[in-house]
Amino acid sequence: MASPHAPVEAGSLTEWLRQRSDDELAELLRRRPDLALPTPADLATLAARLGIRSSVQRAVDGLDALSLRLLEGLVLIVAGTGPVPLSEATELLGEVPEADVARAFGELTQLALVWGDEAGVHLVASVREVIGTYPAGLGRPAQILFRQVSELQLAAVLRTLDLPPAGQPRAGASVAAVLADPARVRALVATSDEEERDILDRLAAGPPVGTVRNAQLPPMWPAGETVPAPHRLMMRALLVPIDAQSVELPREVGLVLRADRPLGVVAPQPPELLINARPPAELDRAGTTAVLDTLRLVDRLAEVWTAQPPPMLRSGGVGVRDLRRSARELGVDEVRAALVIETAYAAGLIGATTGMEPVYLPTTDFDSWHAREPAARWTELACAWLAMTRQPSLVGQRGERDRLITVLGADAERGTTPALRSTVLELLLTLPAGAAPQSRDAVLARLAWSAPRRASSQRPLAEAVLIEADALGLTAAGGLTGYSRTLIDGARVAAERALAVALPDPVHHFLVQPDLTVVVPGPPAADMAEVLSATADLESTGGATVYRISERSVRRALDAGHSAGELTAFVTGRSRTPVPQALTYLIDDVARRHGVLRAGAALSYLRCDDEALLTRVVGDRDLAPLHLRRISATVVVSSLPVLRVLDGLRQAGYAPAAEGADGAVMAVGADTPRAPSRNAARVVRPRTSLESAAQRTELVRRIRSGDTLTELSARVQPVVQQVPGVTSASTMALLRQAIREGRRVLLGAAEADGTASRHTILPISLAGGFVRGHEATSQRLQAFPLHRLTAVSIVADDEPDELDYSPSSDEPA
Helix, strand or coil, X not given: CXXXXXXXXXXXXXXXXXXXXXXXXXXXXXXXXXXXXXXXXCHHHHHHHHCCHXXXXXXXXXXXXXXXXXXXHHHHHCCCCCCECHHHHHHHHCCCCHHHHHHHHHHHHHCCCEEEECCEEEECCCHHHHHCCCHHHCCCCHHHHHCCCCHHHHHHHHHHCCCCCCCCCHHHHHHHHHHCCHHHHHHHHHXXXXXXXXXXXXXXXXXXXXXXXXXXXXCCCCCCCCCCHHHHHHHCCCCEECCCCXXXXXXXXXXXXXXXXXXXXCCCCCCCCCEEECCHHHHHHHHHHHHHHHHHHHHHHHHHHHHCCCEECCCCCECHHHHHHHHHHHCCCHHHHHHHHHHHHHCCCEEECCCCCCEEEECHHHHHHHCCCHHHHHHHHHHHHHHCCECHHHCCCECHHHCECCECCHHHECCCHHHHHHHHHHHHHCCCCCEXXXXXXXXXXXXXXXXXXHHHHHHHHHHHHHHHHHHHCCEECCEECHHHHHHHCCCHHHHHHHHHHHXXXXXXXXXXXXXXEEEECCCECHHHHHHHHHHCEEEECCCCEEEECCHHHHHHHHHCCCCHHHHHHHHHHHECCCCCHHHHHHHHHHHHHCCCCCCCCCCEEEECCXXXXXXXXXXXXXXXXXXXXXCCCCEEEECCCHHHHHHHHHHCCCCCCEECCCCCEECCCCCCCCCCCCCCCCCCCCCXXXXXXXXXXXXXXXXXXXXXXXHHHHHCEEEEECCCCCCCHHHHHHHHHHXXXXXXXXXXXXXXXXXXXXXXXXXXXXXXXXXXXXXXXXCCEEEEEHHHEEEEEECCCCCCHHHCCCCCCCCCC
């Protein structure tokens, strides 16, 4: 729907917004959703929000290289509030196709960073501040720089440039006037030797600030002493000292050095992304290898941490030693182990206990997750990785205060990580199905062109995202798999089905080699994998999984409760090759020696030199709940804590005493248990942006209506303006008068949700705490509580009805 206003030249940002179509305003709110929270009352409010620094910062940071460079060019040439022709900024870009310039200018106007048309471009407030002191890598103007140089240092510059001696500010203005002449600057640059020109070229490429030892210029350089190249440039005003160790290249000099490209070299189009094309099914099969490996690693992690839970550090997270141990048990490096741990934690499969000494263990959700199909299990992990705000690649690096970042620690939190993952994967999503980039650097270069202001800080994280996606199976050889594309599009159930089709069928057999290696030609079935992981050690994974059986692995299986006969039957029944005789000998030999030496657990013991007394204690029926077991003539053990044993003996009429590790009698007491104090966790639920086109359209309609009401309220004479929620006698009298005379009124009301609204009605009654009347245009009957009225204004008789606000026909009465 087009704007209701005629397309005339806009004199302000608000007027320019009024001339935008509804579709353009909806696109602005989509691109900059922070402008819509809370809903702007009118277009003037929206115009004010466009200049908020934080909002402008986010918009500028998302600009591509050409759009950013064009905006920097406008910042260079716009003096004050502008306007300037777009052609002046285009000349600074150099030889850039007009179509690309038009696209970049359309990007800036669509984001409302500039307003106006090509004949006169204005900058939105805060844009100059956000771009910074050095737009396009150029220094500050000479007039500003030389104003800050002392008179003593300027004396040498004035003498070199054959200018008359003067004090500040005349001296600085004289030097700046010389640099304002491009021909004079070119002449000064032409006198530079090779060393000086190298310094100038490096500073002209940006940034324009460099470090120099002793950047102060003496009034007279000592005779016979060689003047360093930076100081020679300073004496000719080509460099300006800004402090004792720093110099800056004036903007005028930088523009001359850049010649035909004042804004520097910029690519109008993103760098080409070369791809390797292959059938989509082949890419899916390659991705399933990483999918199965990820599921295996999570299962193994749960097994390892169940047997030996790592304690939680005081600062939160898992210690370096426990991470190394876990990585060793998983058979991967620490980086991959951190990724598996963080993803499992984000999926709710592992968590910390709440005891006095918390440790990390698999959660109760792990068992239900483990019982699901592989496709559903992996989808749960992938969704957790996509949404988690933690960055596993930071583990092992130094964070704030030079503190080591630990896995599951608080320092690995990065709130922007989900958005970065989405940006990286959306780029891969633009490639054809089955296509994969030829190199990871090409993807990073494309991302750097798309958002150059974020490139330097986000490049390591973006590279980590690509590596993690490959490791988890979202991508294969760098390209998105078919099931990952479906998952990113939001169709989770369809993604599970696509992955289930791509996954190879589980195998129920293996091949035993003479060297006691076991080769599983495919993903092992769950029941077979469970026994095989207990009986053999994993050596390699991939299209086929290789295990090795050893004396240690057989002993581990026997410790897990398997008998020698069960192991022999398992190997014989599942192997497609003859079982080597050495394997059966190995199982029998280890089983023969297994269990000869036994160990048990006991929490307490009783020691007594009087064997008769000890026999009476063991035989006492009242002490049966203590589970006493005699292991020698003078020693009895129990599986209960020592305090329980002492209390039971005392209640039965015995007089026991506790002894320490050295055998001395000691007093035993119990500390009162206390839970550690901590602040209650706060659940933050951020307000969601306008995701659907219908929401944006409705928001634009409301802003347009509010703008119409603002114009109307400026035309009418306000009769009563009062505090919200307070209805005065004058208000009541005014409404009664309007009813008697049949005059229209403009009501301001506070809605139940706290928002303000305005309505133009023809009142017909005032009773029961409500004023009732007909909308001026729709003639629909409306009722407004008197206690919610915030303002009442008489509408002049000559005001046209088309200025009145009325809700749309689909609004409830």
